[in-house]
Amino acid sequence: MKILDIALKDLTRSSRSVFAVLFMFGVPLLVTGMFYVMFGGMADSDSGISLPKTNIVIANLDAGGSGFDTAMSQFPADADIQSMGDMVVYALEQDDLADLMTVTLVDSAEAAHAEVDSQAAGVAVIIPADFSARFSSLDGQAVLEVYQDPTLTLGPAIVRSVLNQFMDGLSGAKIAVNVAVTQTGKSDPAFIGQVVEAYLTAASLTRDPAALLEVRSPAAAETEEVPLLVRIIGPIMGGMMIFYAFYTATASAETLLQEDEIGTLPRLFTTPTSQATILGGKLLAVLLTVTIQVIVLLSLGALIFRIHWGSLTSIVLFSVGTVLIASAFGVFVNSLMKSTKQGGIIFGGVLTFSGMIGMMPIFLFNNPSAAIGSISLLVPQGWAVRGLFQSMQGAVTGDLFITLLVMLAWAVVLFGIGVWRFQKRYA
Amino acid sequence: MNAIEVKNLHKAFGDMKAVDGVSFEVQQGEIFSLLGPNGAGKTTTLSMLSCLLRPDDGDALVMGHSIRTDQMGVKSVLGIVPQEIALYEDLSARENLTFWGKMYGLRGAALKTRVDEVLEIIGLTERAKDRVGKYSGGMKRRVNIGVALLHKPKVIYMDEPTVGIDPQSRRNILDSVVALKEKGMTVLYTTHYMEEAQELSDHIAIMDTGKLIAYGTNAELVKIVGQMDRITLTVNNESGRVLDAWKKVQGVKQVTGEDGTLTVLADDSNQVLPRLFEAATAHNTRITSVDIREPNLEAVFLHLTGKALRE
Numbered sequence: 001m002k003i004l005d006i007a008l009k010d011l012t013r014s015s016r017s018v019f020a021v022l023f024m025f026g027v028p029l030l031v032t033g034m035f036y037v038m039f040g041g042m043a044d045s046d047s048g049i050s051l052p053k054t055n056i057v058i059a060n061l062d063a064g065g066s067g068f069d070t071a072m073s074q075f076p077a078d079a080d081i082q083s084m085g086d087m088v089v090y091a092l093e094q095d096d097l098a099d100l101m102t103v104t105l106v107d108s109a110e111a112a113h114a115e116v117d118s119q120a121a122g123v124a125v126i127i128p129a130d131f132s133a134r135f136s137s138l139d140g141q142a143v144l145e146v147y148q149d150p151t152l153t154l155g156p157a158i159v160r161s162v163l164n165q166f167m168d169g170l171s172g173a174k175i176a177v178n179v180a181v182t183q184t185g186k187s188d189p190a191f192i193g194q195v196v197e198a199y200l201t202a203a204s205l206t207r208d209p210a211a212l213l214e215v216r217s218p219a220a221a222e223t224e225e226v227p228l229l230v231r232i233i234g235p236i237m238g239g240m241m242i243f244y245a246f247y248t249a250t251a252s253a254e255t256l257l258q259e260d261e262i263g264t265l266p267r268l269f270t271t272p273t274s275q276a277t278i279l280g281g282k283l284l285a286v287l288l289t290v291t292i293q294v295i296v297l298l299s300l301g302a303l304i305f306r307i308h309w310g311s312l313t314s315i316v317l318f319s320v321g322t323v324l325i326a327s328a329f330g331v332f333v334n335s336l337m338k339s340t341k342q343g344g345i346i347f348g349g350v351l352t353f354s355g356m357i358g359m360m361p362i363f364l365f366n367n368p369s370a371a372i373g374s375i376s377l378l379v380p381q382g383w384a385v386r387g388l389f390q391s392m393q394g395a396v397t398g399d400l401f402i403t404l405l406v407m408l409a410w411a412v413v414l415f416g417i418g419v420w421r422f423q424k425r426y427a
Numbered sequence: 428m429n430a431i432e433v434k435n436l437h438k439a440f441g442d443m444k445a446v447d448g449v450s451f452e453v454q455q456g457e458i459f460s461l462l463g464p465n466g467a468g469k470t471t472t473l474s475m476l477s478c479l480l481r482p483d484d485g486d487a488l489v490m491g492h493s494i495r496t497d498q499m500g501v502k503s504v505l506g507i508v509p510q511e512i513a514l515y516e517d518l519s520a521r522e523n524l525t526f527w528g529k530m531y532g533l534r535g536a537a538l539k540t541r542v543d544e545v546l547e548i549i550g551l552t553e554r555a556k557d558r559v560g561k562y563s564g565g566m567k568r569r570v571n572i573g574v575a576l577l578h579k580p581k582v583i584y585m586d587e588p589t590v591g592i593d594p595q596s597r598r599n600i601l602d603s604v605v606a607l608k609e610k611g612m613t614v615l616y617t618t619h620y621m622e623e624a625q626e627l628s629d630h631i632a633i634m635d636t637g638k639l640i641a642y643g644t645n646a647e648l649v650k651i652v653g654q655m656d657r658i659t660l661t662v663n664n665e666s667g668r669v670l671d672a673w674k675k676v677q678g679v680k681q682v683t684g685e686d687g688t689l690t691v692l693a694d695d696s697n698q699v700l701p702r703l704f705e706a707a708t709a710h711n712t713r714i715t716s717v718d719i720r721e722p723n724l725e726a727v728f729l730h731l732t733g734k735a736l737r738e
Binding site for chain 2: 001002005009012013016017262263264266267268269270271272273274
């Protein structure tokens with residue numbers, strides 16, 4: 001009972017320390033949140049990474065031309081496609097590009113240039129009056145003018161990419177027509193129209209990669225599609241949780257030294273309470289503190305960032321291992337310290353250094369080389385990270401269980417040394 | 428029955444003998460002071476009697492419990508007020524007392540009642556919910572003492588509880604020590620303030636360099652020095668009028684003086700002083716001021732060690 005009283009007293013004290021709460025929950029969430037914002041927006045978490053929209057002005061001066069009239073049937077009737085220029089506009093106004101660009105039409109090339117010059121738009125696309133005519137001509141060269149804000153890179157690049165794709169399609173059609181005309185000797189518009197329509201019909205199939213590719217994922221991902229952003233953020237949040245679990249455990253175990261220095265530990269030893277009970281209570285406080293931290297961070301990660309940590313069994317195994325190994329590490333590290341004055345060196349040195357080694361797989365985005373993976377396992381944090389990855393990747397329980405056993409072995413050794421040193425000190 | 432029996436305690440740290448063969452007895456219900464300069468071995472002795480340090484040799488019984496073989500028994504009858512304030516500053520006074528009460532085995536309604544009583548005793552009922560970190564030094568000292576009272580111990584150790592505090596708080600603490608004695612508790616009090624030991628103690632042990640160099644009541648210790656009381660009196664007329672009369676007063680050993688100020692040497696100023704007033708009245712002389720200097724523990728320490736107590 002006294003063990004619990006001592007542990008609850010320590011938990012109460014920790015909960016009243018702004019510093020402790022900040023490092024237990026605030027910093028891991030903040031760092032993860034920064035990565036989250038860096039890689040995308042909260043609102044777009046399901047659609048992947050989001051980019052700023054690019055304003056595009058289009059001066060469609062295309063006067064149209066004979067030749068590809070049948071190709072227009074590839075477009076919906078309400079699209080009102082009368083020329084190749086209209087096709088360009090139609091391509092840029094597609095719904096699936098709406099998140100990337102906003103299209104505005106203007107009447108002249110000068111007006112389009114002026115919009116970019118005034119930075120009201122990032123890109124101007126000028127479709128010349130003879131665009132369709134040049135394209136219709138078998139030996140003509142259709143040219144689009146792209147006028148862009150030189151300070152922008154990504155938005156104009158996307159526009160150019162879309163236009164290139166479009167122009168490639170048209171070039172393909174033109175090549176197909178040339179081949180057909182050469183081989184058949186026919187060059188009437190109706191024949192050319194049939195060739196173009198056949199080409200576009202075939203080409204449209206390739207717009208859906210699913211029709212040509214069979215995309216397969218690891219076993220765990222098959223059951224639930226995990227957005228890219230969450231796949232990036234998950235390991236980062238997990239890594240932050242592991243790093244700060246070790247930090248919290250070390251800081252929490254440091255209260256043994258603090259209590260020794262402020263006199264409450266010697267005073268506890270003068271009460272009719274055994275040394276084992278007192279040390280046990282202090283160590284239980286470390287375990288409870290880290291347990292609460294891990295549970296809260298796992299829950300908040302799932303709620304805020306929609307991170308899939310794995311199955312319930314694997315989460316429990318990973319969490320138990322992390323709590324035990326972090327707590328044991330904290331006790332061990334503090335048993336090496338003579339006073340809290342050494343805390344700066346220990347916290348800044350040992351904890352950060354071992355943390356960085358252990359976290360290496362995290363910052364290689366779950367794609368480390370075998371060597372780095374092995375190096376990270378030289379420190380306890382590395383095993384916790386391994387458990388995290390195994391849980392998130394849906395590893396079979398047996399594999400995770402082996403990792404848990406190694407973590408337990410680490411914990412027993414570190415805890416044993418730490419408790420032995422403390423008992424010796426206070427004997 | 429003795430509350431504490433200390434038998435030939437020894438404790439060394441490396442080559443330094445911190446406590447070297449100390450023995451004394453403390454009777455139940457008395458205030459016993461361990462007096463000595465810093466480094467004399469008082470706190471080490473107290474630490475051994477608190478079971479914080481294991482003696483190299485010797486033993487002590489606290490209410491019959493051996494500090495060697497029955498440490499839990501010793502701890503259960505002891506209340507300890509450490510020299511430094513040993514409290515959790517981020518907890519309130521009530522939370523501190525409740526926690527420490529649990530460590531002394533109190534639970535439930537009994538714990539709550541006792542915490543309320545102790546808050547009343549230390550006069551902090553109104554501020555019970557405030558965190559100790561916001562208290563003044565004196566208030567913290569009171570909570571520090573309150574913790575030691577929670578389980579109604581038979582014996583209380585107080586290790587220099589007045590070091591570094593203001594005169595008013597010091598006065599409160601000294602009064603509280605007397606109050607504890609009146610409630611039947613035995614108080615073992617360590618100090619290097621000679622005045623405190625003189626004022627409070629039924630018996631005093633003087634320590635220096637790890638050894639107990641003198642033991643007895645205040646009066647018994649002072650007699651080691653053998654000095655007489657020195658009484659300085661101011662009178663309202665020519666001193667010659669009463670000078671001869673005072674020389675004849677029983678207990679007076681010597682009278683000297685001039686210009687209205689006389690110095691009387693006597694064995695016991697308490698007995699002599701009324702007689703001096705009577706004689707002055709008989710010679711139409713009015714005494715306007717009296718200053719008594721008794722031989723004190725400072726003098727005893729000086730006499731025994733050849734150095735001042737506060738060196």
